[in-house]
Amino acid sequence: MRQSALFTKTRREAPRDEEAKNAQLLIRAGFVHKEMAGVYAYLPLGLAVIEKIKQIVREEMQSIGGQEIIMTSLQRKELWEMTDRWDDKKVDVWFKSTFKNGSEVGFGWSHEEPITDMMKHFISSYRDLPAYVYQFQTKLRNELRAKSGIMRGREFVMKDMYSYTADETAHKAFYDSAIAAYLRVFERVGLGDRTFLTFASGGAFTQFSHEFQTLSDAGEDTVYLHRAKKLAINKEVLTDEVLAQLGVARGELEEAKAIEVGNIFDFGGVKSKQLGLFYKNEAGEEVPVHLGSYGIGITRLMGTVVEALSDEKGLVWPENIAPFALHLVSLGKDGDEVSRAADTLYDDLVKAGKDVLYDDRDLRAGEKFAESDLIGIPKRIVVGKDAAANGIFEVVDRATGAVSRESREKLLAK
Template identity: 65%
Template sequence: MRLSHTFTRTRKQAPADEVAHNAQLLIRAGYVHKTMAGVYSYTPLGLAVLENIKQIVREEMNRISSQELLMSTLQRQELWQETGRWSDELVDVWFKSHLQDGTEVGFGWTHEEPIIELLRSYLKSYKDLPISVYQFQNKLRNELRAKSGIMRGREFIMKDMYSIHASKEDLEAYYQAVIEAYKRCYHRFGLGDDTYVTFASGGAFTKFSHEFQTICEAGEDDIFIVPSTNVAYNAEVAPVRATPNPDAGAVMKPLGMLDDENIIGAEALTKALDIPR
């Protein structure tokens, strides 16, 4: 593709209503076009980059024996009713519609339930395990506020991966293999030295999770890095080493005046106020 043949142009400014840094930069460079809040189209330039990224990820996933598939966007409600996640009270991001015969269907916002239904149709014994599958697929989520640009809006491309194992030990070993595969991806992207495996808050099934955070000026999260271990923590879950204040929650003493010109420094002040050190 010759640059002279492309129809896109760079822009001096991003749309006034675009708040996400990643989308602002990509729109100005002509890689994506904003359709509406949380929804973007990829231009030829953007699609070429996207396909290159997908191919690198695909090669690394195949390297650890994961198999690519593509599941449907339309979801039948019976499958999700089994887990209770069809309820709008429990999951408030569903996009739902009706077929012409009145049957209610949903548009996939994640695919845990569909992959279980698919795999249990084929797996008949523990001897069939382990199995790992992944896909690149559009997700649709009825987010109240779409503020993360192309990362997570109302429609976005997700690479999701699922694996089933016969033992916890095998699961944990494969989990580490996946982490190493993603590290190789980031190194091939040219971001390996600035990307950290980061402890973060969990999702639907766990209290905590891991995420990959890349340090950049357009970043939107705060993380804390421990230099001695190269371990990173999202600010949401960063541990605190400070000793808890034993006086937390104590009744505040009434305000008063203290007039003593001989009080110099914090130590003298705490002694005069009878504050324990």
């Protein structure tokens, strides 16, 4: 894409009403637009990042048997009453409204209830199990505090997956494969080294739920890390009993701030029983279906990458989720030799199937480099006089600042 055609612009100043580093940088670089506290629109560059993260998550969910669907945002009150989660005292993030006929409707903050109710149409026998479904959806939550930028939205994209299995054993096997898939996701988005499988409270039968916590000073959670075992324990479950169970000593743990990027949960048969999702087993008995629930905050993950990897010059995207792989920056003036060399290289890179943002604008070099640093594309190719005269291009690595000089042939071969 030619940058002269991109409708968004970068800004020098951070917006005054935004305290979170992730949102400040993303707004300055033109990735997101703040509509109100906790509510953000995603612009072309931001959307490209979101779509790349989603595609990684999609591949990993498919690899463990997940099938993609999209549920509705409007939800029936009756279903949430059946599980005692309609009451605002039980769930404090509900947005609700009323239809013109006066009946109430909820805006989806989560989807266990409607998905489980829907599955009654498809699951009645042991032959129908297992089933694994997932979606990417905009969740609506009336969050009390929305000061962490895109990491705590009142409207945000979540991937939520639900597993329907016959029993504890089948559930456990899938649950473990989901843990492995989640760890692959965090690795692929560039957070593998700082994301920890974390023991947290909850779970119907198991004593724990599992969170995935990424170390960051911007985190709202406190965790206790065991670096050698690559696990963490959430503050709320840090007891002598749990330490003994996990085989770790208090003195080996390190307190740290972290961001909850994912959460997986075992509901056992409880919710299925409440909502009436039973199957007939081989002995002909009616048994509640075992439910597991698996969330990743897609937009939160994007914010976490910004918090973790950006530097004083701006955003730094890992290759796998960068909006573009290459930032081609021309130092030429309209129609001169340098700009013609840049045009030609741009055409060649596009033909070679590369994802390129081409800064073809007539601006000062310093201004272009500062903007390029702010946007944070992994590799910058600079086309200056040397390119026009000798076919040599300067390649700058955004993360390390390392500079190399490459011939056009070597560049294209890469």
